[in-house]
Amino acid sequence: MTSSTTAPVAAPPRQGWWQRPAALAVFSLVTAGLVVTSLLVGVYDLRAERGAEMFQITRLPRTLALVLAGSAMAVSGVVLQQLTQNRFVSPTTSGTSEWAALGLLASVLLLPTAGLTTRMVLASVSSFVGTMVFMAILQRVRLRTTLIVPVVGIMLGAVVSALTTVIAISTDRLQLLGTWFMGSFTPVVRGRYEVLWVVALVCLAVFVLADRLTVAGLGKDVATSVGVRYEHVMLLGTAMVAVATGVTTVVVGFLPFLGLVVPNVVSLLRGDDLRSNLPWVCLGGIALVTACDIVGRIIRMPFEIPVSMILGVVGAVAFIALVLRLRRHG
Numbered sequence: 001m002t003s004s005t006t007a008p009v010a011a012p013p014r015q016g017w018w019q020r021p022a023a024l025a026v027f028s029l030v031t032a033g034l035v036v037t038s039l040l041v042g043v044y045d046l047r048a049e050r051g052a053e054m055f056q057i058t059r060l061p062r063t064l065a066l067v068l069a070g071s072a073m074a075v076s077g078v079v080l081q082q083l084t085q086n087r088f089v090s091p092t093t094s095g096t097s098e099w100a101a102l103g104l105l106a107s108v109l110l111l112p113t114a115g116l117t118t119r120m121v122l123a124s125v126s127s128f129v130g131t132m133v134f135m136a137i138l139q140r141v142r143l144r145t146t147l148i149v150p151v152v153g154i155m156l157g158a159v160v161s162a163l164t165t166v167i168a169i170s171t172d173r174l175q176l177l178g179t180w181f182m183g184s185f186t187p188v189v190r191g192r193y194e195v196l197w198v199v200a201l202v203c204l205a206v207f208v209l210a211d212r213l214t215v216a217g218l219g220k221d222v223a224t225s226v227g228v229r230y231e232h233v234m235l236l237g238t239a240m241v242a243v244a245t246g247v248t249t250v251v252v253g254f255l256p257f258l259g260l261v262v263p264n265v266v267s268l269l270r271g272d273d274l275r276s277n278l279p280w281v282c283l284g285g286i287a288l289v290t291a292c293d294i295v296g297r298i299i300r301m302p303f304e305i306p307v308s309m310i311l312g313v314v315g316a317v318a319f320i321a322l323v324l325r326l327r328r329h330g
Helices: 020-039 051-084 096-111 116-139 149-172 174-181 196-207 208-215 219-227 230-251 260-268 275-298 309-330
Strands: none
Touching: 020 051, 020 275, 051 116, 051 196, 051 208, 051 230, 051 260, 051 275, 096 116, 096 174, 096 260, 116 149, 116 196, 116 208, 149 208, 174 219, 196 208, 196 230, 208 219, 208 230, 208 275, 219 230, 219 309, 260 275, 260 309, 275 309
């Protein structure tokens, strides 16, 4: 894949308060405060009878799922942006999430008695295939401006989503499909979220491979010249994104724009050093999805608004702001 003018490695790191070591500590405390708040917010009174038991069954698993899913989807976004050399690419704007839903539907139809692990594998495989299709299409697109790449991904995702909907209607699974697209942490309980720990391994692998991903983002010629096996790094990066997206879709559904907003905000504040930005991206993903989930829980208590709706509003506003900023700066 050739290098383009939208490569996220081009901007020099910014100097300021966000570059200081104390800034990460402060942000960590803010994120920890949101996590603790998530543990305490809910309809069920933890001081009531069986409060401790309900805390173990519902409140703690839900908060752990927020932490794992938020960090995984944010990291997936920054990896895709690095590999495609485009700031506007994420699992939402590349069709990866839609392919995961197609694989999940296929697992329900072909293996109706399969457990979460089997569905996770099929959704991840489908995500990997879809992301590779997206990459292959990009290699054949001559005009690869900043907005063309995500538009291609959104169009591909729309086609896959339409196919998934047609299959769901013909097999009377449309209501089930709707629950996947409406990402929510409400059904997360003990015994149903544990597969999400797989995405923690994905985040760890991204930390280990950060330098190679950075070099691969410079393009095939540069990567080959410094001894990096470009194709292998691209496949490995795509596989990690597919696993994170597939597992998250199986457990909680879609989390739109999370992988788009967080990496771009971090990049605007700190520059484009992937390795030093990864802790910020993880914490930012956790903070954003946890804050949106808390808002969804309290705004109409005792009812809940799915976190995907809050994220969709925040992400759409952020996406428009990023596009306008890009236009303003030429």
